[in-house]
Amino acid sequence: MLLSFEEFQTFESQRETYALFGYPLGHTMSPDLHAALFAATGRDADYIAVTVPPEKLSDALALARQKLAGINLTIPHKKAVIPLLDEVDPSAADLHSVNTVAFRDCKAIGFNTDILGFAESLEKDGISLRGKKVLLLGYGGAAAVMAYHCLREGASLYISGRNLEKADALRDQLVEVLPGAKCFTCTRRRIPRDIQIVLNATPLGMFPHEDKSPLYFLPHKVSYVFDAIYNPPVTALMKLANPKRTKTRDGLFMLVMQAARAQTIWYDAQFADAACDSILRRMYGQMARKRLHDKYHKRSIALCGFMGSGKTTVGRKVARLTGLPFIDLDRYIEAQEGMTIPEIFAQHGEPYFRDLETKYVTEISEREEGCVLSLGGGTVLRPENVEIIKRTGLLILLDTPFFRIVKNLSHSTNRPLLEKEDKLAETRRLYQMRKPIYDQVADCRVRSPRLGEVVERTLKSI
Numbered sequence: 001m002l003l004s005f006e007e008f009q010t011f012e013s014q015r016e017t018y019a020l021f022g023y024p025l026g027h028t029m030s031p032d033l034h035a036a037l038f039a040a041t042g043r044d045a046d047y048i049a050v051t052v053p054p055e056k057l058s059d060a061l062a063l064a065r066q067k068l069a070g071i072n073l074t075i076p077h078k079k080a081v082i083p084l085l086d087e088v089d090p091s092a093a094d095l096h097s098v099n100t101v102a103f104r105d106c107k108a109i110g111f112n113t114d115i116l117g118f119a120e121s122l123e124k125d126g127i128s129l130r131g132k133k134v135l136l137l138g139y140g141g142a143a144a145v146m147a148y149h150c151l152r153e154g155a156s157l158y159i160s161g162r163n164l165e166k167a168d169a170l171r172d173q174l175v176e177v178l179p180g181a182k183c184f185t186c187t188r189r190r191i192p193r194d195i196q197i198v199l200n201a202t203p204l205g206m207f208p209h210e211d212k213s214p215l216y217f218l219p220h221k222v223s224y225v226f227d228a229i230y231n232p233p234v235t236a237l238m239k240l241a242n243p244k245r246t247k248t249r250d251g252l253f254m255l256v257m258q259a260a261r262a263q264t265i266w267y268d269a270q271f272a273d274a275a276c277d278s279i280l281r282r283m284y285g286q287m288a289r290k291r292l293h294d295k296y297h298k299r300s301i302a303l304c305g306f307m308g309s310g311k312t313t314v315g316r317k318v319a320r321l322t323g324l325p326f327i328d329l330d331r332y333i334e335a336q337e338g339m340t341i342p343e344i345f346a347q348h349g350e351p352y353f354r355d356l357e358t359k360y361v362t363e364i365s366e367r368e369e370g371c372v373l374s375l376g377g378g379t380v381l382r383p384e385n386v387e388i389i390k391r392t393g394l395l396i397l398l399d400t401p402f403f404r405i406v407k408n409l410s411h412s413t414n415r416p417l418l419e420k421e422d423k424l425a426e427t428r429r430l431y432q433m434r435k436p437i438y439d440q441v442a443d444c445r446v447r448s449p450r451l452g453e454v455v456e457r458t459l460k461s462i
């Protein structure tokens with residue numbers, strides 16, 4: 001729920017309620033994210049977003065003390081709220097940045113959980129900072145959080161960005177609160193060659209300017225890239241990394257964990273790793289759905305690929321994570337025709353089945369409501385079908401390695417095309433014939449033998 005300040009003045013909470021204050025507040029994932037976290041701990045609580053203009057922050061905080069159980073703050077309130085609070089946690093005070101306020105014993109106490117979110121995101125990837133040479137791109141609020149954590153953990157930090165004076169100002173602010181910290185600034189041309197970790201806290205590469213990157217190449221010793229951006233989930237900077245040598249991480253897990261830690265502060269919420277991972281996957285699902293509309297102007301996701309590549313299995317999971325309805329074309333045809341696929345092939349032959357595919361693909365594509373549509377392995381071989389699918393759908397290829405496809409098909413009995421004496425030879429023959437067509441028609445592709453990875457990569461490919 002998004003409220004204006006005026007609406008918030010008359011707002012009456014039905015149950016324990018938390019809020020995000022910001023200005024302006026466009027699209028924010030926080031209400032959905034906090035709702036998912038409340039659900040994970042079984043907390044009966046609401047989370048709302050309130051547009052609070054800077055001059056109303058003091059009034060809004062006074063109202064919050066009466067109506068709310070806790071608040072989060074975003075731009076431009078993180079610093080401005082500090083003089084209005086009764087107490088401020090030392091890290092938040094050092095950073096001049098409060099993103100979480102708890103109301104305890106009639107006191108408003110400020111914390112910064114962005115630091116915790118960043119720390120837990122690095123921890124998830126097993127990254128230790130002690131003694132590492134770290135390059136930080138940017139000098140704004142997110143950069144300050146990341147720099148503070150790196151320096152506290154004993155990294156040598158190089159801050160770079162377009163405006164070196166601002167980088168110098170951030171360095172001076174940090175060295176003042178962390179005396180002895182190894183903090184330097186450098187122009188983009190003087191980046192040390194032996195940098196091991198790169199952190200992006202600039203907005204360069206954020207949707208819709210996805211081709212922008214704060215660097216053109218990575219120093220050759222870089223083993224980890226963290227980008228605070230989460231739309232897109234894979235930024236141009238992250239794409240510079242060679243996956244064999246360099247791990248990458250986008251900013252979504254940091255976002256999830258700063259919210260989780262706010263709930264820990266508010267009501268001592270504890271989250272199992274599995275619960276956070278499951279919420280992270282759902283957030284990737286929501287982001288994929290948003291990008292499907294905003295970037296591609298489509299309402300559906302269609303999965304293509306060879307028989308046994310995982311279209312049906314992956315499609316069902318992608319549907320659950322995006323919240324879109326799921327349709328498997330083969331099951332849809334079977335339900336409409338009252339016959340199984342092998343029965344249709346046996347009684348009417350393949351050309352008849354292909355006409356049914358065109359008929360039902362048209363029907364499904366014309367629906368107002370979008371869906372995740374798992375196609376049959378042969379559906380995209382007809383150019384007409386591809387054209388129909390792409391009118392409303394983004395076509396993603398599950399480019400599953402051949403060895404995995406063969407394993408997946410080993411127990412299959414309901415694929416009439418493979419009912420040949422030498423099933424493996426026929427599988428290979430069809431695969432080699434079709435592979436160039438799949439490659440040609442797909443908008444995006446996902447290649448991995450591991451099912452869990454395929455689902456997440458499918459969402460991130462959008």
Ligand SMILES: Nc1ncnc2c1ncn2[C@@H]1O[C@H](COP(=O)(O)OP(=O)(O)O)[C@@H](O)[C@H]1O
Pocket residue numbers: 305306307308309310311312313314374404408409448449450451454
């Ligand atoms: N990457 C994978 N790893 C392990 N099993 C998989 C993988 N992809 C698919 N499977 C399994 O292979 C079988 C066929 O998958 P399915 O989703 O029916 O493929 P398709 O719809 O593309 O023909 C299913 O039993 C599924 O669980």
Ligand SMILES: O=C(O)C1=C[C@@H](OP(=O)(O)O)[C@@H](O)[C@H](O)C1
Pocket residue numbers: 305306307308311312330341375376377378379414415416417
């Ligand atoms: O590749 C094909 O031509 C076919 C694939 C099957 O779907 P799956 O790809 O889901 O197995 C099914 O549509 C039919 O047996 C024909």
Ligand SMILES: [Mg+2]
Pocket residue numbers: 311312313328330374375376
């Ligand atoms: Mg299938």
